[in-house]
Amino acid sequence: MIRMFKAVMAVLLLSMTPALAVQPDEVLEDPVLEERARDLSKGLRCLVCRNENIDESNADLARDLRLLVRERLVAGDSNDEAMDFIVDRYGEYVLLKPTTRGANWLLWAAGPMMLVLALAVALMYLRKRSVAGGAPEDRGLSETEQARLKEILDE
Amino acid sequence: MITELGHFALILAFMIAIVQTVVPLIGAHKRWPGWMAVAEPAAQAQFLFTAFSFGALTWAFVTSDFSVRLVTLNSHSAKPMLYKISGTWGNHEGSMLLWVLIVSLFGAAASIWGGGLPPTLKARVLSVQASIGVAFFGFILFTSNPFLRLGNPPFDGQDLNPLLQDPGLAFHPPFLYLGYVGLSMAFSFAVAALIEGRVDAAWGRWVRPWTLAAWIFLTIGIALGSWWAYYELGWGGFWFWDPVENASFMPWLLSAALLHSAIVVEKRESLKSWTILLAILAFGFSLIGTFIVRSGLLTSVHAFANDPERGVVILAIMAFFTGGALALFAQRAQAMEAKGVFSMVSRESALVANNLLLAVSCFVVFVGTLWPVVAEMAFDRKLSVGAPFFNAAFPPFMVALGLLLPVGSVLPWKRAKFGKTLWRLRYAAALSLALAGLIWAMQADKSLLGPVGALLGAWIVSGAAMDLWQRAGRSDKLARLMRLPRADWGKSVAHAGMGVTIFAIAGLTAWQTEDIRVANLNEPFDVGPYQMVLTDVEEGRGPNYFTTMGVVEVTRNGRDIATLRPEKRVYPVAQMPTTEAAIDYRFTRDLYVVIGDAQAGGGFTMRTYIKPFANWIWGGCLLMALGGLLSLSDRRFRVAAGAKKTTAQGAPAE
Numbered sequence: 083m084i085r086m087f088k089a090v091m092a093v094l095l096l097s098m099t100p101a102l103a104v105q106p107d108e109v110l111e112d113p114v115l116e117e118r119a120r121d122l123s124k125g126l127r128c129l130v131c132r133n134e135n136i137d138e139s140n141a142d143l144a145r146d147l148r149l150l151v152r153e154r155l156v157a158g159d160s161n162d163e164a165m166d167f168i169v170d171r172y173g174e175y176v177l178l179k180p181t182t183r184g185a186n187w188l189l190w191a192a193g194p195m196m197l198v199l200a201l202a203v204a205l206m207y208l209r210k211r212s213v214a215g216g217a218p219e220d221r222g223l224s225e226t227e228q229a230r231l232k233e234i235l236d237e
Numbered sequence: 238m239i240t241e242l243g244h245f246a247l248i249l250a251f252m253i254a255i256v257q258t259v260v261p262l263i264g265a266h267k268r269w270p271g272w273m274a275v276a277e278p279a280a281q282a283q284f285l286f287t288a289f290s291f292g293a294l295t296w297a298f299v300t301s302d303f304s305v306r307l308v309t310l311n312s313h314s315a316k317p318m319l320y321k322i323s324g325t326w327g328n329h330e331g332s333m334l335l336w337v338l339i340v341s342l343f344g345a346a347a348s349i350w351g352g353g354l355p356p357t358l359k360a361r362v363l364s365v366q367a368s369i370g371v372a373f374f375g376f377i378l379f380t381s382n383p384f385l386r387l388g389n390p391p392f393d394g395q396d397l398n399p400l401l402q403d404p405g406l407a408f409h410p411p412f413l414y415l416g417y418v419g420l421s422m423a424f425s426f427a428v429a430a431l432i433e434g435r436v437d438a439a440w441g442r443w444v445r446p447w448t449l450a451a452w453i454f455l456t457i458g459i460a461l462g463s464w465w466a467y468y469e470l471g472w473g474g475f476w477f478w479d480p481v482e483n484a485s486f487m488p489w490l491l492s493a494a495l496l497h498s499a500i501v502v503e504k505r506e507s508l509k510s511w512t513i514l515l516a517i518l519a520f521g522f523s524l525i526g527t528f529i530v531r532s533g534l535l536t537s538v539h540a541f542a543n544d545p546e547r548g549v550v551i552l553a554i555m556a557f558f559t560g561g562a563l564a565l566f567a568q569r570a571q572a573m574e575a576k577g578v579f580s581m582v583s584r585e586s587a588l589v590a591n592n593l594l595l596a597v598s599c600f601v602v603f604v605g606t607l608w609p610v611v612a613e614m615a616f617d618r619k620l621s622v623g624a625p626f627f628n629a630a631f632p633p634f635m636v637a638l639g640l641l642l643p644v645g646s647v648l649p650w651k652r653a654k655f656g657k658t659l660w661r662l663r664y665a666a667a668l669s670l671a672l673a674g675l676i677w678a679m680q681a682d683k684s685l686l687g688p689v690g691a692l693l694g695a696w697i698v699s700g701a702a703m704d705l706w707q708r709a710g711r712s713d714k715l716a717r718l719m720r721l722p723r724a725d726w727g728k729s730v731a732h733a734g735m736g737v738t739i740f741a742i743a744g745l746t747a748w749q750t751e752d753i754r755v756a757n758l759n760e761p762f763d764v765g766p767y768q769m770v771l772t773d774v775e776e777g778r779g780p781n782y783f784t785t786m787g788v789v790e791v792t793r794n795g796r797d798i799a800t801l802r803p804e805k806r807v808y809p810v811a812q813m814p815t816t817e818a819a820i821d822y823r824f825t826r827d828l829y830v831v832i833g834d835a836q837a838g839g840g841f842t843m844r845t846y847i848k849p850f851a852n853w854i855w856g857g858c859l860l861m862a863l864g865g866l867l868s869l870s871d872r873r874f875r876v877a878a879g880a881k882k883t884t885a886q887g888a889p890a891e
Contacts, residue, residue, distance in 0.1 A: 103471075103472055103844075104753055104844075105753075105833075105842060106753055106754050106755045106842055107755075109753060124624075124625070125623075125625050127621045127623060133477065133479050133480070133621075133623065134477075135623065135624070138472050138474065173619065174618060174619065174620045175619045175620055175621055176621070177620065177621060178621050178622075178623025178624060178625050178626070179623065179625035179626050179629070180608070180620050180621065180622055180626060184616065184618070185612065185615070185616045185618075186612070186620075189604060189605065189608045189612075189622065189626075190630070192600070192601065192604040193597065193598075193600065193601040193604070193630050193634075196597050196600050196601075197593075197597045197634075200593045200596065200597050201593065204589050204590070204593050207589070208581055208586055208589060209581075211507060211575065211577070211578055211579055211585070212578065212579060212580045212581050
């Protein structure tokens with residue numbers, strides 16, 4: 083029974099062990115290059131996972147991509163060249179930080195534009211509140227208030 | 238049998254909710270007291286029946302009744318009891334039942350503690366709340382019924398996703414839902430006020446405790462989820478800007494804004510229509526969150542097994558409630574004339590700035606989350622928007638918010654002098670600048686992240702402390718400090734918590750160390766100041782998994798620090814491996830060890846991280862929640878809650 087348990091477990095462990103994210107055998111000798119590779123990896127999406135970057139992913143495909151990034155860097159590519167190389171192969175989907183090309187400027191500008199718009203609206207509101215005839219007690223009575231006052235005085 | 242009773246109770250609750258939606262609404266319109274009074278017992282009965290129904294489902298999970306389809310799909314007889322219980326809400330159908338349970342819980346709570354509310358407002362609030370219930374009862378009964386039986390029950394179940402079998406995650410959904418759904422109360426108040434056509438200081442005071450409660454739960458829920466990700470997913474990430482995380486973060490940002498704008502309504506009778514709009518949007522974003530999690534529209538690490546058809550129904554519910562409320566808002570908002578007058582430099586203006594920054598930052602998260610869908614549908618581009626985008630686009634708003642916060646929180650109401658206020662904060666400013674300078678000088682690489690985080694953290698925390706200190710007056714400080722209203726304490730504690738969290742996130746990100754290597758048995762290696770050695774690797778089995786456990790001895794200059802046991806588990810039923818990191822928690826740092834595969838040449842892959850100030854992230858969240866609780870327990874709310882005597886006057890300005 084115990085032997086069977088161990089056998090079953092060995093099969094299970096072999097068939098479905100998670101490879102941890104970055105493996106020691108992937109790490110480059112040159113610490114500067116490795117650092118660059120890690121940085122780039124954090125901006126690349128693991129294509130078979132749900133919203134994970136390849137630096138953190140356990141999938142085989144992520145490992146392939148990590149190795150590819152390192153290969154390009156060792157071959158002397160700059161960061162941009164390496165990224166372009168990968169985007170050419172895998173498409174824009176692989177980039178976790180979208181470019182500013184095409185309609186994407188909208189995505190990047192959305193926050194600042196909204197901020198400017200909101201600031202304008204807020205300033206208009208604040209101006210209105212601060213010049214609305216000074217303190218409320220300085221303003222004369224409204225018509226209804228006058229009528230009510232008259233009512234009270236007449237009683 | 239119990240399952241069928243639960244099913245029946247759910248249908249009854251559905252019927253009661255329909256009655257509760259229609260009758261009090263008509264009653265309030267026609268001023269018929271009898272019809273309005275239906276709301277209260279209906280709300281309580283609805284809650285009791287829903288609670289019974291939820292209890293019945295929990296019972297099916299606890300007793301592993303595999304004739305219930307949902308139990309078969311999500312449970313297993315060998316699963317520990319805690320996870321049998323949490324399995325009830327660890328799936329789509331059960332979690333929707335929890336959702337609607339909380340809707341009715343809040344409705345019942347409002348019917349019990351809403352004694353001070355005018356009868357028409359109360360009837361309308363409970364009616365709107367019940368209408369939300371109707372939508373979700375219907376959704377559960379017609380598309381996601383948890384009580385369906387199987388013709389041929391299997392011998393055992395298919396087990397819960399092992400990643401979810403964890404104490405942190407067992408309690409994460411209930412808190413999150415209490416927060417999400419708690420915002421339905423603010424929504425109901427907003428819609429009721431729009432129908433009523435009246436928003437005054439009293440409204441601001443009534444809506445605040447509900448929003449505060451929801452916000453506290455949301456804070457705890459998000460913190461639990463992020464803590465879970467930190468220790469469970471195996472690389473110590475705590476926030477991924479994942480669509481599902483964003484879905485919980487957006488209501489948090491908006492409810493934080495709502496909390497602050499409701500103060501202005503309560504104390505100064507301004508910002509009324511904006512506050513109403515925020516209340517509608519905050520709950521609207523909760524619904525969007527529910528939609529995102531369940532529709533499969535966006536891919537995410539957390540999503541439930543999802544189903545586009547159900548997504549469409551949730552989309553329709555969302556469109557109905559948010560759209561309907563916004564239409565009502567457009568029609569009625571003009572009627573809400575602001576009363577308070579204040580100058581450009583005043584507490585009111587500072588709170589406007591707070592709302593502006595929180596709302597715009599929420600908008601950024603929203604656009605980033607939905608952009609992949611927009612880009613694909615409108616521009617035919619398949620692209621991703623991930624953490625790097627949010628990390629660039631979001632923090633500037635938080636930096637601005639953090640810089641403004643201490644100034645805003647000590648500015649007087651109505652009219653203030655900017656220079657004078659800054660002068661009051663001179664010690665806080667000096668302290669935080671000095672700390673940031675020191676860190677800038679000390680750290681090896683010239684990254685701004687650490688110093689800026691320290692600056693903001695110290696500025697906010699010391700600003701909150703100075704606020705309290707100056708409130709206590711000149712003489713007999715300590716006694717007066719203790720007598721300050723709890724709301725004042727709550728405000729300072731919550732703000733300080735925010736400062737702690739900002740500092741911790743910046744510090745952890747800037748100063749983390751990582752080590753990846755093949756560790757051979759009994760061969761020591763250094764990570765930072767620590768000496769580590771893998772002394773043993775044991776194979777074993779837990780209740781429903783197999784494990785490979787490493788034993789790592791950690792010393793520092795010969796002194797024992799800890800023995801860590803990182804694990805790799807395999808859950809045979811769910812066919813899924815997980816990593817269980819071993820973490821040595823200390824006040825100023827976490828030591829985080831993960832064990833990986835056995836290598837061909839002997840030894841095991843090991844990753845070690847030193848994560849400075851990791852605990853502070855959640856410590857800060859806890860402080861925020863504690864601050865909220867203190868504020869919630871303030872006399873103002875306790876008195877306002879039960880007493881019928883209190884008239885609908887604004888709270889005295891402090």
